[in-house]
Amino acid sequence: MALQALLIAREDSCRAWLQERLGDGVVLLPADARTGDESVAEIAETPDVALVFVQFDYKSAAIHTSIVESVANAYPSLPIVAVGRHDAGDVVLAAMRAGAQDFFVIGRDDERFDSLLERVLDRKRRARQEPVGEREPGRIVTVLSGPQSPLLAFLGGHIAFVLEAATARDKRVLLFDLSMPGGNATIIFDAAQDYTALDILRDAERCDETLVESAFQQLQSGVYLLALPEDFTIEQLGESTPSLSRLIEIFRGLFDYVVICIDQGLGMQALSDTVQNSDHALMISDQSVLRSRQNKAMLHVLHEQASELPPLRLVVVNYRSDVGMEPERLAELLDLPLATALGGRPEVRIRAMNAGESMLEYAPSDNFTRGVTTLTEQIMGIEAPAPRKKFGLAQLFARGGG
Secondary structure, three states: OOEEEEEEOOOHHHHHHHHHHHHHHEEEEEOOOOOHHHHHHHHHOOOOEEEEEEEOOOOOHHHHHHHHHHHHHHOOOOOEEEEEOOOOHHHHHHHHHHOOOEEEEOOOOOOOHHHHHHHHHHHHHHOOOOOOOOOOOOEEEEEEOOOOOHHHHHHHHHHHHHHHHHOOOOOOEEEEEOOOOOOHHHHHOOOOOOOOHHHHHHOHHHOOHHHHHHHOEEOOOOOEEEEOOOOOOHHHHOOOOOHHHHHHHHHHHHOOEEEEEEOHHHOHHHHHHHHHOOOEEEEEEOOOHHHHHHHHHHHHHHHHHOOOOOOEEEEEOOOOOOOOOOHHHHHHHHOOOEEEEOOOOHHHHHHHHHHOOOHHHHOOOOHHHHHHHHHHHHHOOOOOOOOOOOOOHHHHHHHHOO
16 A cells, blocks of 8 residues: 655645655645644544655744644644745754654755665654663763852863763764853854754654754764853743653764763752763862852762762862862762863863864963863773872861861
8 A cells, every 4th residue: 555645735846846846655645624623533544544645835934833732732643744935944953853754845856865864763663752772872961060050061062072072973062051141052152053952851752863864953073062051041841841751862872972961050959860860070170268168068968869860079160279178078078089170271261162163173282172172081981090088088088078
């Protein structure tokens, strides 16, 4: 029996183009439906439909977005392909956000139509949003802090860059920036994004290979990036935080490494869920009493909320030897093993941020760059010896605590 496909389109020319591309192997059924509910009902009455095409243009984008959302919710295993005459970014993103698996452009995709359609069908068969298939599950690295700090995204980004540079070409690395205020990673690394971390948090179940390739921003380094929008407010998230754990598991099946930057801005539950689903967790702090006390309070709540945590390690940022709080003492105060202390020249990091460049390119010999490289090698399994504690720190901490 020939494959049956449903077409929801405004123009006969769209049907003619699809029928020519599909040939005799597919029966293209024009739909009468004009709303989402009508489309769902029409598919129910045509149980042999194995594929849905929906035409998208500026005039029809709003109603057809609603139709795609309704069909995707009612039939999550049914492949949906958007079709249009132009690949305008906002129209394509509207289709992909609604749940389409791909966007075919009339005229442009004539020669590769068969391969594109085969990819859609194959991905839908192989990946029903299960987190891990035959590939080895990806590893999650979380960089966290109690108080907000732009160094969360800065450090997390550089860990992602080192991972990308050190892995094979077919490996994928995602930088997932949930730090507050929104947009830290996009500003620091001079990136623009149409599809954001807020979009994927709102609809985690639609995250698949096609969405990654069509909607995720990819930096020049090769690292994929999702960050909260610059104008993000916590009210925009709604009830999306419960999907964070599920989203992390989906990411494991799509990426080899995911570096997540997160603070308390999304709430302690989101922070706790992220850390519990991590393979490596690095808490950053500078040498100030204020930051260390804020992080100490956060750690107390984290241990109360979480049933099980991965090993947490401390990364001291903006390290200076002349401020009176050595990294080993800070590690004692926070009761965390010390991963590293990252020094270097702050003015160099600011210049790199202002230029939108990574320290790997801007200042490869800076102490910060060398320290991040060593830290990331530890994460990848090239373990360095644990730092030795200075004599008497435990006793000093005991006396300091009263």
